[in-house]
Amino acid sequence: MHPDREPSWTPPADAGEHPRQVRRILSLFRPYRGRLAIVGLLVGASSLVSVATPFLLKETLDVAIPQGRTGLLSLLALGMILSAVLSSVFGVLQTLISTTVGQRVMHDLRTAVYGRLQRMSLAFFTRTRTGEVQSRIANDIGGMQATVTSTATSLVSNATSVVATIVAMVALDWRLTIVSLLLLPVFVWVSRRVGRERKRITTQRQNQMAAMAATVTESLSVSGILLGRTMGRSDSLTASFSEESERLVGLEVRSNMAGRWRMAVITIVMAAMPAVIYWTAGLALQLGGPEVSLGTIVAFVSLQQGLFRPAVSLLATGVQVQTSLALFQRIFEYLDLPIDITERDQPVHLDRIKGEVRFQDVEFRYDGKGGPVLDGIDLVVPAGGSLAVVGSTGAGKSTLGHLVPRLYDVTGGRVTLDGVDVRDLDFDTLARAVGVVSQETYLFHASVAENLRFAKPDATEEELHSAAKAAQIHDHIAALPDGYDTVVGERGHRFSGGEKQRLAIARTILRDPPVLILDEATSALDTRTEAAVQQAIDALSAGRTTLTIAHRLSTVRGADQIVVLDSGRVAERGTHQELLEEGGRYAALVRRDARLESVA
Known part of the structure; x- marks a missing residue:
């Protein structure tokens, strides 16, 4: 303060x-x-x-x-x-x-x-x-x-x-x-x-x-x-x-x-x-x-x-x-504040979104100044495929995820969705296309139902229940005194970290985006809670293009491709098994996690 x-x-x-x-x-x-x-x-x-x-x-x-x-x-x-x-x-x-x-x-x-x-x-x-x-x-x-x-x-x-x-x-x-x-x-x-x-x-x-x-x-x-x-x-x-x-x-x-x-x-x-x-x-x-x-x-x-x-x-x-x-x-x-993320005069609108995400020679600097946070990133996530981004703190993992929904704009290169630069898409298309589940879940001081309907205001009660069941949180909500009408409290403090995460996942399921960004979604949870939330994430990720940003590696082993970032650059890429066999940075991170889990 x-x-x-x-x-x-x-x-x-x-x-x-x-x-x-x-x-x-x-x-x-x-x-x-x-x-x-x-x-x-x-x-x-x-x-x-x-x-x-x-x-x-x-x-x-x-x-x-x-x-x-x-x-x-x-x-x-x-x-x-x-x-x-x-x-x-x-x-x-x-x-x-x-x-x-x-x-x-x-x-x-x-x-x-x-x-x-x-x-x-x-x-x-x-x-x-x-x-x-x-x-x-x-x-x-x-x-x-x-x-x-x-x-x-x-x-x-x-x-x-x-x-x-x-x-x-x-x-x-x-x-x-x-x-x-x-x-x-x-x-x-x-x-x-x-x-x-x-x-x-x-x-x-x-x-x-x-x-x-x-x-x-x-x-x-x-x-x-x-x-x-x-x-x-x-x-x-x-x-x-x-x-x-x-x-x-x-x-x-x-x-x-x-x-x-x-x-x-x-x-x-x-x-x-x-x-x-x-x-x-x-x-x-x-x-x-x-x-x-x-x-x-x-x-x-x-x-x-x-x-x-x-x-x-x-x-x-x-x-x-x-x-x-x-x-x-x-x-x-x-x-008079300058708006740095704007919509084109004639933006591209996509009715059908397959979900291919591509990073082409991407560079990013905060406020366009200082050293690059990301430099020379070239990645492709096929429609329905999964990419995991790992690395030490400050490597640029979250920033990479923020570029897809245009929370930031690249300062070099481009990010495309189905071959279209995200800067050329209209905001409606981008909002429909990309869903984000982050480490810090934000819930309004409102009922559970109102928090879920923030993603889809016209969602029926049946749709709410279906999304909550997929997120493994329906039974808990139903057991509350007021059920879906229960007020969650400011920032959701009436719920545990795992429960808030599953509410956020249910909210994203209602939104039904073809592209999903999981930004350290389970890093703040204990091992037991992480396992429960991971089930909900698996249900959410099914059939979607998924970009998972993770500090702990237990949730990324099944990804189609894993990328290791180091100081904003791609240091390694491959599957879990391929990277283990290389014995490089990823293998070192896996050994680190294993030591931490054994100590715990």
Whole structure:
């Protein structure tokens, strides 16, 4: 567990270019422009209705009350009430539509990120912490909720209100308008400073949240708990998590307090502006300036307050947008991840798959750099035939198996299925063609039946039972309290290693692939369990092209061909008997296993 480890992928240098980023954010709303247009109409109508109220107030104070015109007074009062009702109705409708649009945008983002990650190669996940991935989808996109659900509406609403209010203020008295607007540029400058500061802190906060998520994912998984308890590290892990949480506390406080004093000063100044207007109007009258009616002053102050509310909201929205740019940048980093395993524009689709697998002068290097993991591999596995690959740890055995289903792509040469380069096949054909049973069996926290149906969602109960029987696991499942409806527990920890392997084999039998990759499928099992699982593997392998990767040799003696890998190269090849007679590396490995079994 490495909470301080930096993310393994760094964004491109131009990831923080604001204009490009803003355009990209706006493009997220493009599919919903029709609904946003309705929101714009509602906002405009709401702003016009709100601006009308001060003019009604001016007529009330300057005409209806002084002249005793009761009918006009009633109409004006009714107009004010109607204005409030319409403004509220418009506000509710625009909130409903804008929230719906915002949630749809968040849904689109979550789906896009998840879909992008599903297309990444195995190499990405071997170098990226699971908690980091989860944090991008949960914390970062979740943190943008307020921005995508309300910011667009808030910007349009407040901008419309500001423009309409300034026009109305000029219509009432242009001199008082100039006095009111003198400090606005200063306020804008302050808000931009605050926004930049919060954006920087938000980036640090989200990185810290990702680190915490990774720590929780690793240390509170079943495997993490087992390791922590057995190593006596529970207290130290708690202390480490406490330190991570403490750092987050500091960042949260800094984020919330960034610019608070400056924004407080702005609020105080804006609250004092009505007094300035009263003082200006009174001073102008004393100095012999043009007379301003009481109704005009009251209406103007009302408009001014109506101006400052959306103006402050605009400034706050600007700060929020700058803060959210940090979150969007993190999401866009994942959306911009280069996909190194892609499907051709016009891929080959095979309806019938015989299952011949061929490696032709195959070379592989991780990330295309460093020394070759595999070099000059030439192998043929006929349809229905079997090939066993053995060798010491690090010889490149598992990597060779990963090339067939395109978990990695070769960096030289090619791998073919029925004579077609696997890179030219469509993903559907490849998924139907190749099944993998690995040493580490992954089971979802779901029922046994749901785990099996992951291979074939429409499998009948009879097909489930048939596959389980072939895998030698049906009787055990049937004896469980809930049978096939029994929940296996996270990562299948309610089952033993051998039982999980047989469940994985049953799942692969349901998939019914013509090509089978067995990657150290029994290496973690004891001899007795291995024998039971091997029966299931034999049933699974019958009639299929089988590539068996093994560290222990007891399961590969019957293979049509055995290949010994050494430092990524084929050192020996032949049948079990032929290789024994050569007395080379394979014979040495057999003697090693014999010694280990005698000691056991």
